[in-house]
Amino acid sequence: MSEPVDEEELTEEQAEELIDELDALETARLERQTGEGAQELTRGQRELVLTGGHWPEPESDETMIINMGPQHPSTHGVLRIMMELDGETLVRSKAVIGYLHTGMEKTAEELMYVQGSTNVTRMDYASPLSNELVFSLATERLLDIEVPDRAQWIRMLLVELNRISSHLLFQATNGMDLGAVSMMLFGWREREETLRLLEQITGLRMNHNFIRPGGVAADLPDGWQESVLHVCELVEAGIDDYDRLLTENPIFQERTVGVGTITTQQCLDLGITGPILRSTGFPWDLRKEQPYLKYPEVDFDVVYTENGDVYDRYRIRLFEIAESIRIVRQCVEKMPPGDYRVQDRKVTPPPRARINESMEALIHHFKLFTEGFRVPAGETYVAIESPRGEIGCYIVADGTAKPYRLHIRGPSFYNLQSMAPMVEGAMVADAVAIVSSIDPILGEVDR
Amino acid sequence: MNPGRLLAADPLFSNGIDLTVVLIVIGKTIAVFVLLLVLVLFYIWFLRKVIADMQNRVGPDNAGPFGVLQALADGIKLFFKEQTIPDSADRRMFLLAPYLSLLPAFLAFSIIPIGGVVTVAGHRTLVQLADPQIGILFLLMMSGIGIYGVMLAGWSSGSKYPLLGSVRASAQLLSYEAALGLAVAAVLIQAGTLSTRGIVARQLWVGSWSTFGDWPVWNWFLWPTVIAFFIFLIAAVAETNHPPFDLVEAEQELVGGFHTEYSGIRFAIFFLAEFMNLITMCAIAVTLFLGGPAGPALGFVSANGWINAWIMPIFWFLTKLVILLFGTVWVRASLPRLRYDQLMDLGWKYLIEAAFLFAMVSGVYVIARQENWPGWVYVAAPVGAVAVYAILYLCIPRRDELSEEIR
DSSP states (O other): OOOOOOGGGOOHHHHHHHHHHHHHHHHHHHHHHHSOGGGGGSTTOGGGOOSSOOOOOOSOTTOEEEEEOSSOTTSTTTOEEEEEEETTEEEEEEEEOOTTOOOHHHHHTTSOHHHHHHHHTTTSTTSHHHHHHHHHHHHHHHHTOOOOHHHHHHHHHHHHHHHHHHHHHHHHHHHHHTTOHHHHHHHHHHHHHHHHHHHHHHSOSSSOOOEETTEESSOOOTTHHHHHHHHHHHHHHHHHHHIIIIITOHHHHHHHTTSSOOOHHHHHHHTOOTHHHHTTTOOOOHHHHSOOTTGGGSOOOOOOOSSOSHHHHHHHHHHHHHHHHHHHHHHHHHOOOSOSBOOOTTTSOOOHHHHHHOHHHHHHHHHHHHTOOOOOSEEEEEEEEETTEEEEEEEEEOSSSSEEEEEEEOHHHHHHTTHHHHHTTOBHHHHHHHHHHHOOOHHHHHO | OOHHHHHOOOGGGTTOOOHHHHHHHHHHHHHHHHHHHHHHHHHHHHHHHHHHHHTTOOOOOSSSGGGTTHHHHHHHHHHTSOOOOOTTSOHHHHHHHHHHHHHHHHHHHTTOOOSOEEEETTEEEESSSOOOTTHHHHHHHHHHHHHHHHHHHHHHTTSHHHHHHHHHHHHHHHHHHHHHHHHHHHHHHHHOOOOHHHHHHHTSSSSOSSOOOSOGGGGSTTTTTHHHHHHHHHHHHHHTTOTTSOGGGOHHHHTTGGGTTOOHHHHHHHHHHHHHHHHHHHHHHHHHHSOTTOOOOOTTSOTTSHIIIIIHHHHHHHHHHHHHHHHHHHHHHHOOOOOHHHHHHIIIIIIHHHHHHHHHHHHHHHHHHHHTOOTHHHHHHHHHHHHHHHHHHHHSOOHHHHHHHHO
16 A cells, blocks of 8 residues: 555545555455455454454464354354364354344334234244243333233243253254264154144244234143143153263263353353353343243242353253243143233234124224234333343334334343353364354344 | 285185186176175165164155165265366365275275185185285275375365365374274284184184084184274274264264265265275174174085075174174264264273283283193283273373363
8 A cells, every 4th residue: 555645635646546546455355355254364364354353363374264154064053153273173263143134123113013923933943932922021011011810821831832842952953963863863853742732732833923912822722731741741751861862971971071161250241141151050040030920930940050061051951841841730730711811902803703793893903903002102121031041122112003123132142152262272073062052043143 | 835825815726727717706806896885785774774763763765665775876866966076176186086995995895704615616715805814904904095085085175174074084094093903913813814714714613614513602702802892893983984983074063074075976985985994894893703704504404505605604794794783873873973082082092002902911811822821821911901001091191181281
């Protein structure tokens, strides 16, 4: 680049030259950024790194920079990890996200509250009911309505079933990432049963749109108790299988014990919640700490361990499945009779049969699905415990039928930041195990 | 000793070489090649079916009865698929590498005794392609050459994951070749010969090949060398890059390892070579430890009839082979993958010492028997070996201690 020139002294020719030069630099920068990403990290071009701060100078020329993902079998979707390798050891690493960005939070500003849960349910697609629940709770708090007891119990039942299926998914993928392919199929086997049950109750396997502001979409189907208890037994048998297959397996322990350790302080600094935080000996569970729904009325324990390694995170999720089964059984036992949604026709639609006979019902139905309901101006933040940690919903309402702003605090996004401290000095295979133990859902990371 | 004797100790050549002999040799070559290919196809189907059963699945069931033709169908599909070569690849090496790994895999199988002695067109011959006197050394040679295919494939792909895979492959082979060789040495000391046929003959009650009527199980080298047997199996699985030692192509870490950039039939050839290697290693284990094709003959038919001369030895050989292959499938279904440094630890810190000490104890026993040494030697040798192993075990720093030092 030529010397800085005072703008006023520039002749037209010089100015053109300078512009050309800057254009060339900009083109080169864009080329580097859109080309192989690893080049961003090499010496001399580091000032062009735009994300996540600078990396220190490479220590030697012996290292290799490798991109794991976004197309890689064990990056849980489209996570990309830039790694600098010295042989097999990671010198440093950086998670690059944004490959699944779909603008859901912005979309939410264009959707009415009635449509909102259809949107949020697609963020964390492994536990969609948590997303729906947190959105519904936030909306209900703004509306200042109280949901009937039965609706709350149904919600709790569903969310816990969803927690089971999500943790089963973790067991499956975690096993596969460590090379235990049988574990993947076992995990999938039980998850399939859980999803089948959710389908029986909600009508869909994923993205249920079942928990809505004002209650749930429908009452529980006939014979749901038997189905739920049957699935509980199946999953319990499955947990025994996993326990026998992996927990005491010496190779599994070699691969996981002491790998990817993190401390409570680091977790708190980075805002990490859920099983990762609990694995460090900090029994923080919003179901106990800030109770919502009917959690104070059921009996369950918060599972936590002391070591904060991959093995502990595996065990925590395994035992949390058992705790969720406990809650589900109590839900079956204590499910009260009553209504499954508020009977406020401004918030929930009238029964289908009433539309044929009542003009008022027809109008309510029409108004609800064309204009939605107005939510008083205000803002709120509601947080619940999703399988991955604290999922929060922040809504700013401006008095119309659509949120002015909706933000979801996705636990995966925060948890993913724990990867960098955990993989420090680990090996490639450890990095895979660590990312797997974070259990990120990229849909939620990018939203 | 004439050179022919060095290469092949087969009664076929004892009366000179004529056209029939040449044809028999060609026929045997084709037969062994076809057998190995059929074994690979069978093994792939067997693997998928057994693993499917262990994982509550159905497995392949469309192509042919019970899906037995699935592997063949996959092979045909791969044969007609487009084969890509990356721009960054070293073309010549990239094209050569698959064949470099296939050829040794096949050659190594040629020394396996598959059956007993049969008479074909008036010539007595071994059911075995070659019986060189260097026998087992030939196997070690071939497995050493075979790794070039993997190494060059990874290096010539001009891509990072394959490179990591091939680096892992060469390190893994180096580490486990030693343990494998020492485990084999324990048997060789007992057998006193390198020839595979000779080793099998030593495992019969009588050195004669015509008697399959005895039940020779107690004469197998498995019993005096049981530790070497397990070391051999571990090292063999590690050397052929099969789970739980499949770090070379660890899908979850290196995408596909050394064959990431390969497609079509070249990719299939790598797979073929890999399964061939596994089958060869299991066949070698059968030969070294389980008496090879030896087994009881059928008593109700003529002892020298075609059933007892042809079918039964091959039947016993294949039975033992399938049992070992089932073991590999079982391990594959139940164990997670080891990490690179753990693999090295297992090889260098545990297996090599154990195999070395066991070979020495084995040697002491053989010599003590020949020289009529006093009885206490038989106790002192293993006790000493265990003591040495214990001292080594305590002296070798653990990984966590090492990493403490580095920090």
